Amino acid sequence: MTVPVITVDGPGGAGKGTLSYSLARELGWHMLDSGALYRVTALAALRSATEISDELAVARIARSLKLSFIPAAEGLTQVLLDGEDISAAIRTESCGAAASKVAAMGEVRAALLERQRQMAIAPGLVADGRDMGTVVFPAAPLKIFLTASAEARAERRYLQLMEKGESVTLARLLETIEERDSRDRNRVESPLVPADDALVIDSTGISASAVLDTVLREARNRQLIS
DSSP states (O other), rough: OOOOOOEEEEOSSSHOOOHEEEEEEEHHOEEEEEEHHHHHHHHHHHHTTTTTTTTTHHHHHHHHHOOOEEETTHHHTEEEEEEETTTTTTGSSHHHHHHHTTTEEEEHHHHHHHHTTTTTOOOEEEEEEEEEIIIISOOOSSSEEEEEHHHHHHHHHHHHHHHHOOOOOHHHHHHHHHHHHHHHOOSSEEESSSOOTOOEEEEETTOHHHHHOOOOHHHHHHHSSO
């Protein structure tokens, strides 16, 4: 039996994580946070003093990760590396910037590809990332591409970081997001683009619950859920 997969792609800060978690919880499906895989790889490379630009060395790290995901508080997943909780460490801006560079490497993406596909187990999978619908699960019956303006995404991230007590400026966050968008869209390996058959949703000015309702309605229309 083919395991149903819903892919959720798009740029950082568009609300992919919130949508994916809500979908997985609503449907009782598993969830893949592919971005976390690249963040963990980047963190492991940084901790081992590996040059982020050394593609083969970073790929070796990606293949050897002893990683597990554990459902935690609402909307969150606990990430363990070698048994250590690194959930907070991989969500820093510096780790995110390193992860974006790592994610552009073909050898690293190849190392993590099969690990991601193996997560498609019954009753279903919600896959959150940037190339879930184009590369990892190209045959998925429902593909979502969730986007939002760079300004809206910067404001959301600013509020999140301020709540955590981190010192940031909105201008710098906007600059970082625009740089990351450009890198993701123009990279040779798996550029950030909607799949040809993806449903594109612009979440600028739209509530998370409204986005969820739209996707659930589409899933029902395609008879993925009752």
